[in-house]
Amino acid sequence: MKADLMPKPLLIENGTVLTLGKTSKVLPGYSVLIVDGLVAKVAPKAAIRNFRGKRIDATGKVVLPGFINAHTHFYSSFARGLTKAKPSRDFNAVLKNLWWRLDSALTTEDCYASALVALLGSIRHGTTTLIDHHASPKAVPGSLLAIERAVRQTGLRACLCYELSDRDGARIAGEGLAENAGFIRRCQQQGDSQVKALFGLHASFTLSAATLERASAIGRELRTGFHIHVAEAQSDQDWTLRHCGRRVVDRLKQFEILGARSIAAHCIHVNRREMDLLAGTKTAVVHNPQSNMNNAVGVANVIELVQRGALVGLGTDAMTTNMLEELRVALWGQHLRSENPSVGFRETTSALLAGNPKIAERIFGLRLGEIAEGGAGDIAIFDYDSPTPLESGNVLGHLVFGISQTEADTTIVGGRVLMENRKLALDLDEARINARARELAAALWKRI
Numbered sequence: 073m074k075a076d077l078m079p080k081p082l083l084i085e086n087g088t089v090l091t092l093g094k095t096s097k098v099l100p101g102y103s104v105l106i107v108d109g110l111v112a113k114v115a116p117k118a119a120i121r122n123f124r125g126k127r128i129d130a131t132g133k134v135v136l137p138g139f140i141n142a143h144t145h146f147y148s149s150f151a152r153g154l155t156k157a158k159p160s161r162d163f164n165a166v167l168k169n170l171w172w173r174l175d176s177a178l179t180t181e182d183c184y185a186s187a188l189v190a191l192l193g194s195i196r197h198g199t200t201t202l203i204d205h206h207a208s209p210k211a212v213p214g215s216l217l218a219i220e221r222a223v224r225q226t227g228l229r230a231c232l233c234y235e236l237s238d239r240d241g242a243r244i245a246g247e248g249l250a251e252n253a254g255f256i257r258r259c260q261q262q263g264d265s266q267v268k269a270l271f272g273l274h275a276s277f278t279l280s281a282a283t284l285e286r287a288s289a290i291g292r293e294l295r296t297g298f299h300i301h302v303a304e305a306q307s308d309q310d311w312t313l314r315h316c317g318r319r320v321v322d323r324l325k326q327f328e329i330l331g332a333r334s335i336a337a338h339c340i341h342v343n344r345r346e347m348d349l350l351a352g353t354k355t356a357v358v359h360n361p362q363s364n365m366n367n368a369v370g371v372a373n374v375i376e377l378v379q380r381g382a383l384v385g386l387g388t389d390a391m392t393t394n395m396l397e398e399l400r401v402a403l404w405g406q407h408l409r410s411e412n413p414s415v416g417f418r419e420t421t422s423a424l425l426a427g428n429p430k431i432a433e434r435i436f437g438l439r440l441g442e443i444a445e446g447g448a449g450d451i452a453i454f455d456y457d458s459p460t461p462l463e464s465g466n467v468l469g470h471l472v473f474g475i476s477q478t479e480a481d482t483t484i485v486g487g488r489v490l491m492e493n494r495k496l497a498l499d500l501d502e503a504r505i506n507a508r509a510r511e512l513a514a515a516l517w518k519r520i
């Protein structure tokens with residue numbers, strides 16, 4: 073952030089601070105001081121004197137690090153209420169009947185407006201960092217710039233990519249390659265900690281060897297990671313085995329797509345060897361349980377992925393902007409999958425609270441997901457006057473069963489207040505944004 077754009081020092085006081093992070097602590101009555109975008113001090117109220125700047129009173133509230141969404145699609149905002157899709161028998165039919173018809177009808181303004189809707193929803197739920205995966209095959213060039221504009225207007229952090237695919241032919245695949253490469257270069261030149269890029273790939277079953285080879289070469293040259301859907305349905309494995317003679321994760325390894333900078337979303341239909349490959353290459357696996365259940369593609373084996381050493385994070389795949397809602401479903405999903413109500417709590421809570429910060433830190437180069445001195449000043453304040461004891465040992469239970477049921481009150485990124493007392497503190501008119509989005513979505517639905 074440029075010095076003149078840097079927000080004034082900010083002091084959050086009188087709340088109960090839930091630091092989360094490695095040394096997760098509950099600190100009632102502590103203050104959090106944010107200076108130059110970073111947490112400068114976490115201390116008892118009396119220890120911070122002579123403060124000049126903006127104060128936020130968090131009486132009766134909990135103060136948490138902002139949440140991270142490690143896989144989403146902003147453009148999906150325009151599918152809300154769409155009734156035109158035919159019933160689909162399986163996942164490939166869902167793509168053909170719904171998503172590929174929708175994304176093929178998107179204009180550049182749709183990309184911008186749908187992103188704004190998703191970003192404002194994220195602010196409302198205390199989600200402060202998002203990793204997006206974008207597709208608009210009939211409006212590829214400039215689509216990431218349009219989304220970047222929305223991200224900067226909302227003040228959130230986001231990592232963007234364009235979903236490269238061969239499904240629309242060679243010309244559009246070429247545009248996808250160029251859109252990724254251009255936007256990655258732009259982010260590298262800008263070098264700020266708000267907007268970042270990865271190289272986006274749709275999925276193995278829509279990518280030819282030639283296209284993967286080109287993407288891989290550009291990715292290596294730009295020293296960037298990839299963001300791709302992996303074995304979301306068994307059909308991805310079936311196609312890859314049939315056409316390439318190997319399994320999906322092996323194929324990605326062959327093209328040097330895996331690695332510590334890369335994200336493999338879903339990973340439901342991977343075998344143990346593929347899990348070991350993901351873990352061994354330090355590739356981040358992002359679990360999206362609500363989307364997977366909605367598409368009836370299965371539930372990823374998060375417990376075994378973690379046991380085998382994979383870094384697992386949590387995304388919403390655009391089903392919600394509320395990370396605590398997604399966390400709850402992740403937990404129920406592991407219970408149901410294992411037919412055991414006592415497993416998966418550590419693995420699912422860690423996916424959101426440890427996995428996502430680690431994934432985002434690799435991209436943004438900031439300490440995230442923890443209220444700690446030197447960490448990013450990204451904060452979510454929830455209205456939660458706990459009716460039962462809230463202590464360092466039971467924070468996770470309060471998140472899953474209590475805080476998830478309350479509303480985010482205030483959302484802060486890098487010390488900049490984006491929402492305060494549930495009112496947006498941005499130079500944006502939410503009602504006008506929604507009105508324009510309704511017009512655009514109606515026109516889009518007509519084109520489908």
Ligand SMILES: [Zn+2]
Pocket residue numbers: 143144145205301337389
């Ligand atoms: Zn996805």
